[in-house]
Amino acid sequence: MQEVIISKNDANQRLDKFLLKAYPNLKTSAMYKAIRNKKIKVNRKRAQYDQKLVEGDVLLLFLPPDLLEKETKKIQPAKKLDVIYEDDQIVVMNKPAGLLSMKDQATEQDTLNDRLLSWLVANKRYDPNVEQSFTPSIAHRLDRNTSGLVLAGKTAQAARDLSLAIAQNQVHKYYLAITDQYPKQGLIELYLKKEGTRALVSDRPKDQYDLAKMKVKTLQQKDGLYLSQIELMTGRFHQIRACLAYLHTPLWGDLKYKGTPNKKGYYLQAYKIDLNDTPFHQANVVEIPKSKQIHLEFNQ
Structure with missing residues (x-):
């Protein structure tokens, strides 16, 4: 028998979800059978597979040791994280x-x-x-x-x-993008569908296409390049890349969407996140320092 005390990070999830994550050798069928046969109890009472766990709950697991072996989590050697x-x-x-x-x-x-x-x-x-x-x-x-x-x-x-x-689109994301043509300004509304490793675009509603909305504002122009801020209002696959390409202003260097080639690929950066409409509003607006933001001198 093994006794498990539910911690804060284990709480607020269903019993079956917790067990499957905590014990990788415990297969779904065996788990449900054990719950039915009272081999798994919560606070010494009969358990229900879908009951929500609370911090401090005590689980009693009357199961073979091999089913209760924990997975050794492999942590890679530390590498640079900004x-x-x-x-x-x-x-x-x-x-x-x-x-x-x-x-x-x-x-x-x-x-x-x-x-x-x-x-x-x-x-x-x-x-x-x-x-x-x-x-x-x-x-x-x-x-x-x-x-x-x-x-x-x-x-x-x-x-x-x-x-x-x-x-729920409460996290407001802002990107910086470089094109070699002046992009359409203001609100852009198109429809996207993921197909393989590309996004297909339509200017009108179609079956299996989802609405994609974003706002574009060009901030700077230099030597035939344009630096624009793009506010995402939806989060579709390849949204910025595919929509700009559909409007004949692909990201400079984005070969997948027929952008003009350059040696260093395309430049697209999620540079600012507004968290004021989320439970994490104490973070306010998080922005990459100016010195690390992409700019038109990158390739000059």
């Missing part, structure tokens, strides 16, 4: 262009998410040997060659709140 903002709930990082947000294959890869975990462990913000079901993770992704701000929750509740705020 942290722009941190408080008790969230971390905001500046992802460099060329770095994956998360793994896209089973082999070992250098990713922002792994760097985050290494940084949290090294700075004693997270202990994988103490946590039972919670592993910090980035709350959203940027394309590999897009740089800029990425959010992560440091607690389970913060991670849930971040995910919900992003889904």
Whole structure:
């Protein structure tokens, strides 16, 4: 028999969700059978698979030891992580262009998410040997060659709140983009559909196409290049890249969307995040320092 005390990061989730995360050897069918047969109890009472766990709950697990073996969490050696903002709930990082947000294959890869975990462990913000079901993770992704701000929750509740705020468009994101043609200004409304590794665009509603909204404001012009701020009002796949290309002003260097080639690829940076409409309003507006923002002199 094993006794488990539910911690703050384990609370506010269903019993079955907790068990599947905490015990990778415990398969779904075996877990539900054990709950039905009273082999899993909460506070010494019969458990329900969908009951919400509360901090301080005591689980009694009358199961074979091999089903209760914990997974050893592999933490990569610490690598550089550019942290722009941190408080008790969230971390905001500046992802460099060329770095994956998360793994896209089973082999070992250098990713922002792994760097985050290494940084949290090294700075004693997270202990994988103490946590039972919670592993910090980035709350959203940027394309590999897009740089800029990425959010992560440091607690389970913060991670849930971040995910919900992003889904409800309460996190306001602003990008900097470089084109070699003057882009359309103001509100842009188009319709996007993901197909493979590209986004298809329509100027009118179509089946399986989702509304994509953003605002464009050109800030600077120099030597035939244009630096624009883009406020995302929806978060579709390749939204900025595909919409600008559809309007005949693709990102300079974005070959996937027929941009003019340059040696260093395209320039797109998530440079500012407004959190005032979220539970994390204490962070206010987080912005990459001016010295790290993309500008028209990058390739001059």
